[in-house]
Amino acid sequence: MFQCVFSSSVLQPHRTSCLFKHLFYHSATPASQKQPEPIYSKKTEIQRQTVRALSVKLFIFSALQVARQLLLQQQQQQQVSGLKSPKRNDKQPALQVPVSVAMMTPQVITPQQMQQILQQQVLSPQQLQVLLQQQQALMLQQQQLQEFYKKQQEQLQLQLLQQQHAGKQPKEQQQVATQQLAFQQQLLQMQQLQQQHLLSLQRQGLLTIQPGQPALPLQPLTQGMIPAELQQLWKEVTSAHTPEEATGNNHSSLDLTTTCVSSSAPSKTSLIMNPHASTNGQLSVHTPKRESLPNEEHPHSHPLYGHGVCKWPGCEAVCEDFQSFLKHLNSEHALDDRSTAQCRVQMQVVQQLELQLAKDKERLQAMMTHLHVKSTEPKTAPQPLNLVSSVTLSKSASEASPQSLPHTPTTPTAPITPVTQGPSVITTTSMHTVGPIRRRYSDKYNVPISSDIAQNQEFYKNAEVRPPFTYASLIRQAILESPEKQLTLNEIYNWFTRMFAYFRRNAATWKNAVRHNLSLHKCFVRVENVKGAVWTVDEVEFQKRRPQKISGNPSLIKNMQSSHAYCTPLNAALQASMAENSIPLYTTASMGNPSLGTLASAMREELNGAMEHTNSNESDSSPGRSPLQAAHPVHVKEEPLDPEEAEGPLSLVTTANHSPDFDQDRDYEDEPVNEDME
DNA sequence: CATTTCGTAAACACGT
DNA sequence: GACGTGTTTACGAAAT
Numbered sequence: 001m002f003q004c005v006f007s008s009s010v011l012q013p014h015r016t017s018c019l020f021k022h023l024f025y026h027s028a029t030p031a032s033q034k035q036p037e038p039i040y041s042k043k044t045e046i047q048r049q050t051v052r053a054l055s056v057k058l059f060i061f062s063a064l065q066v067a068r069q070l071l072l073q074q075q076q077q078q079q080v081s082g083l084k085s086p087k088r089n090d091k092q093p094a095l096q097v098p099v100s101v102a103m104m105t106p107q108v109i110t111p112q113q114m115q116q117i118l119q120q121q122v123l124s125p126q127q128l129q130v131l132l133q134q135q136q137a138l139m140l141q142q143q144q145l146q147e148f149y150k151k152q153q154e155q156l157q158l159q160l161l162q163q164q165h166a167g168k169q170p171k172e173q174q175q176v177a178t179q180q181l182a183f184q185q186q187l188l189q190m191q192q193l194q195q196q197h198l199l200s201l202q203r204q205g206l207l208t209i210q211p212g213q214p215a216l217p218l219q220p221l222t223q224g225m226i227p228a229e230l231q232q233l234w235k236e237v238t239s240a241h242t243p244e245e246a247t248g249n250n251h252s253s254l255d256l257t258t259t260c261v262s263s264s265a266p267s268k269t270s271l272i273m274n275p276h277a278s279t280n281g282q283l284s285v286h287t288p289k290r291e292s293l294p295n296e297e298h299p300h301s302h303p304l305y306g307h308g309v310c311k312w313p314g315c316e317a318v319c320e321d322f323q324s325f326l327k328h329l330n331s332e333h334a335l336d337d338r339s340t341a342q343c344r345v346q347m348q349v350v351q352q353l354e355l356q357l358a359k360d361k362e363r364l365q366a367m368m369t370h371l372h373v374k375s376t377e378p379k380t381a382p383q384p385l386n387l388v389s390s391v392t393l394s395k396s397a398s399e400a401s402p403q404s405l406p407h408t409p410t411t412p413t414a415p416i417t418p419v420t421q422g423p424s425v426i427t428t429t430s431m432h433t434v435g436p437i438r439r440r441y442s443d444k445y446n447v448p449i450s451s452d453i454a455q456n457q458e459f460y461k462n463a464e465v466r467p468p469f470t471y472a473s474l475i476r477q478a479i480l481e482s483p484e485k486q487l488t489l490n491e492i493y494n495w496f497t498r499m500f501a502y503f504r505r506n507a508a509t510w511k512n513a514v515r516h517n518l519s520l521h522k523c524f525v526r527v528e529n530v531k532g533a534v535w536t537v538d539e540v541e542f543q544k545r546r547p548q549k550i551s552g553n554p555s556l557i558k559n560m561q562s563s564h565a566y567c568t569p570l571n572a573a574l575q576a577s578m579a580e581n582s583i584p585l586y587t588t589a590s591m592g593n594p595s596l597g598t599l600a601s602a603m604r605e606e607l608n609g610a611m612e613h614t615n616s617n618e619s620d621s622s623p624g625r626s627p628l629q630a631a632h633p634v635h636v637k638e639e640p641l642d643p644e645e646a647e648g649p650l651s652l653v654t655t656a657n658h659s660p661d662f663d664q665d666r667d668y669e670d671e672p673v674n675e676d677m678e
Numbered sequence: 679c680a681t682t683t684c685g686t687a688a689a690c691a692c693g694t
Numbered sequence: 695g696a697c698g699t700g701t702t703t704a705c706g707a708a709a710t
Contacts, residue, residue, distance in 0.1 A: 519701050
């Protein structure tokens, strides 16, 4: 359903997806099956990839700085010297001062400066407009990146801290690891898009890749921290700058190195790369300090200058010291067509990155929202007996316990899209999409029909929305909800119309469908009664009819399985359902509250039915479920294969005497479901 | 692409 | 004969 932001892996799709699967597996595995060893190795992988993502981040950040400085520089150049001789190549010492000033005090172009630049008519007004916007965007971008990087650092720190307590809180750790993987994958996606952008620029002729590039000044980064993928990326990125410079380019890589060094990233990186460092108690607490511009800290650092080399895109001129670099900058990279073009390219890169950043931030937000919601969704994602993240657990508990009114099946405050919300709860925003689509919702989503109905009862009652369940499921639910687990046809009709606004019209159609289903499916057994006939459900047959495999959240199933008692989801659904169904449900309260058993069994049946075919070994060897001897079914539906089934309705869930411990006896937990589903 | 499942329509039988 | 109930067949869409 969520078109998998998660699955977007760039550099190593296979490894990443496998890793994700693995983590997912572990996050959904009960504590008893936890194996710390693979977690560690995979965690290392995560960290490695996180480092990669951080490096990308740093690159972006530094690139932005470069572009920003470029803009400032050009602006200063034009302001100071452009009026006199825009084309001048002779080195004027006076130029150095404003340039350096510009480097020290990065600011947005003032209107006066803009006016001056305009008067020079070096750039068209449109270009200047773009420049101005670009610079403002750059400031914003830089801010965002700083925040983002900070966040990432905090994530890393959290992860490391958790790793320190590995074994104690494996669940939480894995959760965070999973989330982090998602974040990191998103970063990788950014990386990919950056590559794509550069490639597109290439195709447009704006850039050309020079194949025989010497393999770059990546040494500081390659000190065991940068994986090969990133190196490759750097090659591509840096080699894709300007065509003319025969000297080679890769300056932004240098920029990255300086940025990397100036920030505290390397130390983190090395720490991260060694997961045992933290477990050995050597974890040095990193306070994620704010990224400060290099030229703010060091007066003689410049985004375009590093390691004695000019880092102007496409230039690799060696500059002895900073002064010579400034001279070089003013002479070789003065405002001319080439520099303008290069700047424009850089602007496009930045623009694209900014765009992508916005998109990815949005996506990230959606991801976080999704994860949060899922963790606070007690009914569809019941907490297993072993601990979950304490934060989400407490939150979900606090949200679930005051059994919210059924009228508000959704958390009213959460602005969640129906997609991220999962199938179980329907919001009003999704009601318009349900109309024509039909069939297999339940199978697709694997949502227990009873819980779904319980949660969305009010919605179904009022909104003319087709319930996402098949007729068979609905009929079965209606029957199971009845005190006696048997209904006449007319009662089934009434249940349909009572529960679903959708079935208040086109009666002929859906009634015909109901009859058709009752007759067609073997799971519905007609039982003669004194005053006619009633319909009951044969659970075995019903489950046989559900060959759909689990396509939804595997953790959900596992969680539900891991918690044998189904206490939490059951109670939640029950409370919601009973609050809504108070009248019909409590009518039979004297009989030990059969509705509870009904609903519980319904949920379990649904769940079991959904899982039935995951372990396809045998669906027939379902445990002996004390078949209540039904009355005499008038008509036994044809069962060509199983002769023993023709002898009688063995597993009728019916007839007068309900079993109070109905849900207790019928345990389907006799065998653990295969872990390796999918 | 074949098969299965499901929804819909409709014909038919039977009893009231 | 109308109506409700129940069975069955047929067909198309969707999913597998």
